[in-house]
Each structure stands twice: as C-alpha cells, then as structure tokens.
Amino acid sequence: MQDYLARLNPEQRRAVETLDGPLLVLAGAGTGKTRVLTARFAHILMTGQAAPGQVLGVTFTNKAAREMRERVAAILGRPVEGLWLGTFHSLGARILRRHADHVGLTSQFTIIDTDDQVRLIKQLLEAERVDTRRWQPQILTAAIQRWKDRGLTPQSITAADAADLAAGRAQTLYGAYQERLRTLNAADFGDLLLHTTEILRARPDVLEQYQRTFRYILVDEYQDTNVIQYLWLRLLAQRHRNICCVGDDDQSIYSWRGAEVENILRFERDFPGATVIRLEANYRSTPAILAAASGLIAHNQGRLGKTLRAGAAHASSEKVQVIATWDSDEEARVVAGQIERLRAEGHPLAEMAVLVRAGFQTRAFEERLINIGIPYRVVGGLRFYERQEIRDALAYFRAVVQPADDLAFERIINVPKRGLGEVALRALHDEARTRAVPLAEAAAALIADGRLKGRARQEAARLLRGLAQWRALLESEGHVVGAAAILDESGYVAMWQNDKAPDAPGRLENLKELLRALGEFETMTGFLDHVALVMENDEAGDADRVSLMTLHAAKGLEFDTVFLPGWEEGLFPNQRALDESGNKGLEEERRLAYVGLTRARRRVVVSYSANRRIYSSWQSNLPSRFIEELPAAEIELVGSVALAREARVGGPAMFPAQFPLLASRGKTVDVWERPARPAREKPVPVGARVFHQKFGYGTVRAADDDRLDITFDKAGEKRVLDRFVELVIA
DNA sequence: AGTGGGACGCTTTTT
DNA sequence: GCGTCCCACT
DSSP states (O other): TTTTHTOOOOOHOOOOOOOSEEEEEEEESSSOOHHHHHHHHHHHHHSSSSSGGGGGESSHHHHHHHHHHHHHHHHHTTTOSSSSEEEEHHHHHHHHHHHGGGGGOOTTTOOOOHHHHHHHHHHHHTTTOTTTTSHHHHHHHHHHHHHTTOOOTTTSSOOOHTSSGGGHHHHHHHHHHHHHHHHHTTOOHHHHHHHHHHHHHHOHHHHHHHHHHOEEEEEEEGGGHHHHHHHHHHHHHHHOOOOEEEEEEOOOOGGGBBOOOHHHHHHHHSTTEEEEEEEEESSSHHHHHHHHHHHTTTHHHOOOOOOEEEEESOOOOOEEEEEEEEHHHHHHHHHHHHHHHHHTTTOOOEEEEESSSSSGHHHHHHHHHHTTTTTEEEETTTTGGGGGHHHHHHHHHHHHHOOHHHHHHHHTTSSSOOOOOOHHHHHHHHHHHHHHHOOHHHHHHHHHTTTTTTHHHHHHHHHHHHHHHHHHHHHOOOOHHHHHHHHHHHTTTHHHTOOTTTTHHHHHHHHHHHHHHTTTTTSHHHHHHHHHOOOOOOOEEEEEEEEEEHHHHHTTTOEEEEEOOBTTTTTTTBBBHHHHHHHHHHHHHHHHHHHHHHEEEEEEEEEEEEEEETTTTTEEEOOOOOHHHHGGGGEETTTTTTHHHHHHSSSSOOGGGGGGGGTTOOOEEEEEEEOOOOSSSSSSOOOOOEEEEETTEEEEEEEEOOOOOOOTTEEEEEEGGGGGEEEEEO
C-alpha cells in the first residue's frame, strides 16, 4: 500500500513524486531504477492523477514490460487492466492497427522479421539486376533499418545516405521495398514506429486523441532510444508534457542500432523547464566494484556525470581480480575452476555469470563446463521462434490468415516437397508481377489456364484448396484446432515424422509447444503479433545453472559473481568498433565494460589471455587498455599481469612476440587450482557401463585415478571425471 | 529436383 | 570451425 514510498530514499522519492512536467531521472547502475519507475506508475494510479488507460509506459523489451506490470500490480495489490504498457514496437503496432488504412495497410497487416526483410530485399536486388554477391542484401537491409531508426522515408534520405549502397540504387530500392511491403500488407519493425509517426503528423485529429489520452508518459532505458522513438514520444508528450524518462548515459551500448545517447544528453533542451534527478546511491555492488567501475568510466568524455556511491553497508569487499592466462583454453579452465570452487563453497550457480564481448567466446566455456560437469545455460542463443520448424509453421498460419502474404506462401509452397521447385516458382513470380497480384492468386490463374502442368498443377491446386479450407476451419473451429489441422493436413508434421535426423523428434516437440502457446491467445492474429514482437526463449529458468551470455544481453541483470573474460585489445575493445567509430566506438566499448562490472554484487573476475583461438587460427593479444584503466587500489593482479602492466605502461606499442606473458606459461596460482573434492567411494571398474548427463551411455575403457576414458555410444571418446557418471546396473 | 563440395566470411542484435 | 550460399552434378 502506501509503504511503497517509505521504502524509497530521498532522491528516489522525489523522482516518484515529481509528477508534473518533464522529468529526467539519471539512474546509475543498481540505484533502484525499476523500483522508481514502478513506484511512480503506482503512485500516479493510487493518487488518482490518471486512470490506467491514461498512462503510457514504454520499455525496450517485453521482459521489462512484463516485470513492470507485475511489480505495479504487486504494489497496488491487484492486477491492473487497461494500461498502455509495452515495448515501443508493441505499442506502435497497437496504434498502427487502428489506423493502418492511412498508410495503405489493413488492420490485419503482418509484422515481418529481419529474416523476411532480407529475403525481400534480395528479391528486389535481383529484380533490379544488382549483383547480390557484391551488394549484399543484408547490408542494404541494415541501411534501411538505420534510416527507419532515424525517421527517414525513401523520399527524405539524401543522395549521400544512399551512395555506396546497392550499386547506387539504394534510394529506388528503399522505395520499392516500402511499396512491396504495402502490397504484401506487411510492416517491418521500423514501420511500426515510422508509420505511426507519419499518421500522428498527418492527422491532427488522431494526434490530439492520443495526446489527450496519455496524461502521463514513462520511458525506461531512455539512453537507448533512437530518433524515431524520440520523435514518437515527443509528439505524444507535447500536450501534457508529463513525460518521465529514466536512463543512464553510461549504459548506452546500442548506438550501432541507431540509439542516440544525444537524446538523453539534450533532454533539458528539448523539454524546457525539465527537472533532472540523479540516483547515485548504489544498492547492488561492493565499494571495490563501484570504485573500479567508476574509475573506468571516468575515462569517457561527454558524460552527464554521476558518481556511484555505496548505498548500503558491506561486510566485506573483495578486490576485483584480474587474471592473466596463456591461452583461451587456459582461461576457460581457470574460470570454470573458480566456478567449481565457489560452488563447492556453497554458492549457487545461478548467482554466477560469464559475460563475454562476442558470442563465439561462449563456446570455450561451454566445452570446459561440460567437461567438468557444471550445468550452464547460454542466454540469447537461437531463439524459439527462429527455429526452422517454428518459422515454417508460422508461415503456414500466415499464408492461411493473409492470402497476400507472399513471403509466407513462398516459404511453404514446397515444404514439404511437392514438386513445386524453382521453375514453378519463377512462373508464379512472373505471373504475379505482370498482373500485380499475390503469388497465391497467380497460382490459381496458372492452374486455371493450364500453364502449370502435370504434378506441379495437381499439387499447387491441392495446396490452394488446402489454404482455403484451413481458412474456413480457423473461422469455424477456432485457431487452435485450425492450426493443428493445418500442420497435420499439409503434411508438415508427417515430414518431420519421416525424418530420420536425430533432431526431428525435438522439432515435433517444438511444434507441440507452439500449439500450446497458441492456445493462450484469443486469436491467430494476436498470436502472430506476439511471436513477431516477443522474441524470447521460454526455457525453464529455475534450475541452478551458470549463465553464459554477451555483455549486451546482460544489461539489466545482476549476479553475485561475474566473470569477464577476454579483456584483450582487438576483442575488447573490439577492433571493428574502433575502426568504424573511432573514439565514439571506444567510449561505447568502455560503457560495455562498465555495464559488465556493475552487474556484479560481490565479486568480479576479469581475465585475458595472451593467445586466443579465433575460428581456426591462433592470435596473440595485448591486454585490454581497460585493465590499465581500472584503479590500481581496487584490483588484485593474479599471475604475471603486474609484469605485463609495467611493460605496457613503460613502452609504446608492443609486438606479441615481446610479450612478457609468454613467460607465464605453466605457472599456476592457487586461486585457480581445482578444489579438493571427495573422491568417489568406489572406483568405477574398466569395462563398466555408465551414464553421463551430457554424453549419454558409454563403456569405460580406462581409468586414471578419478579420470575415466569412456567410449560413449553417441558422443564418442571422452575423458570425464568419475563423479559425473553413474554406474549402470545391467 | 535434390545433394554435395568448395569458397567465403564471420561483433554486439531489446523488437 | 562452422554455417551459408552457390553451382555443378546426378
């Protein structure tokens, strides 16, 4: 009830109670940003300043939106109905569906994802006879996305914007792409905001309606907003000016996706008379971690300036460990060893995370963790909706719901194989283009006049009949029964049932999961929107596992112990970021490091290795400049880092061959020695049948103390520790 | 129509 | 080292 205010510190409380006028809350890492946002939300509702339907809450991720909804409900003691609370994109979609006709779409439009975009662009490039090897579709797709992020339409981009893209035809192609989307009755992510903004600008009546509705606007992660999001917000906020943006310029790490830190830096100019409140009391990390993070980020220029201070007393404050290793394999061993030791000391694995700069780095850790039998999960890998079978199934649903959805139709026309290959498809495309009709309609025409012959004709007719029947079935029987029928009668399920690949059963499981998820929605359209906009894996998260993820994926999370491997020049800061964006790139990398450090509550272990396996070859690296930027008083150098540091500070650029770390090979420091563990009570006999969590069943070939060489039935030869296998009683 | 081999090119990626 | 894409072959 009222005590949501009592739990706040004075600055947080001010941020919650300053309801009128523009407000910028600069919330450092771990300073209770979410608490403030949710308390403010609840405060507006509880004091009767606005009804739930008059508050607009905007986040970047669905997860953040969900959390906020739950926490507001918890404060109020009941679920809240009618809130406009969601991501920029979901809110954009919601508004756009109501006014789609203004931009030439129907309210049933499909939201396409990046994959579909690329395929579309590729087709357009080919139609324009642009060499897609030299001018990659992905590049143009990305460019168009960036334009949309900046609120630029095909008409408003400049020649300079479009130069060096798609053989100089980028502007035409962008226009053609938008036209194509309209024909397909589809919108990409960028359109959800671009179209909406266009409508708000062109239709004062519509704009006024929304401006009146939204008496209070709350924006999370404001430092990550791009131009179009900013324009969208400004339009909506103009009337009441009760806009509260919460963000941290030091955590802006998405400029490469169009985010503009400038939005936060110039808030006071854009909203004159704005109140600015700084949240600087950190309740998350130990003083050593805070000092290390602050010392590092102080190297950035052009900050709004915040200093984190410890908001709570800490019984102990371990220094930040910095570990040098010889190569990336050793680094993985060391980190995994520490994880193992911490676990043995009673720390839950769920409170540990390995945060890397680039996705490929997780592999070394995965291998090592598997080897020593520590459960882990990789956050943000292949997502559910990205899987082939899910995309296929969704394409079926889309093709049924929306006959004009050529992208979906094309995806399913020959899945399962129907003998409708490239030749048939080309004929369809020709017909569709000359008559400007969807592919499905073109197919019907070719069947009718006999231009499709034989098996192709038969199969195409069957598919079209199917689509029509399923459409009727969705109407009469509902989306769940309809969907199941589609997957079954199309032969799609049978296709996987007949597939002998080992992953086929899993795919069938995923399809079942998809149908189950579908059941939670009222309509097929609602479900398809959800899938297009909500891209997260619903993995069971309750098991005790170490988390492996990129630094980007870690933003907003916290753990007791955080491992930050790979702090090497070239990798982190990333060479490409430096090459492409110079000092700006470097500063963003530094913010990424800051984000990494501030994820930790109690313990940070930074590490780097002199040699790293990248793809197939080895590369030598210098330690990251960020290591030097950590205040010496807060860190503990392990191994020969001290040496390396002196050498590097002392001299100019250094060649890997001179690197003193080479001398550290073989040297081990006790921190990463494997802890003594109770041996297995009875040794595992050679020849025994055993079971291993990861590798399955196998036969023991040799035993050396607690290490077993096992030939697994599926996984082949492995050396594993005996405590990770179970004896199989035959 | 489907597949197998070689060339290529790889930072991050909330929607 | 691996996945993707294209072309050549069957």
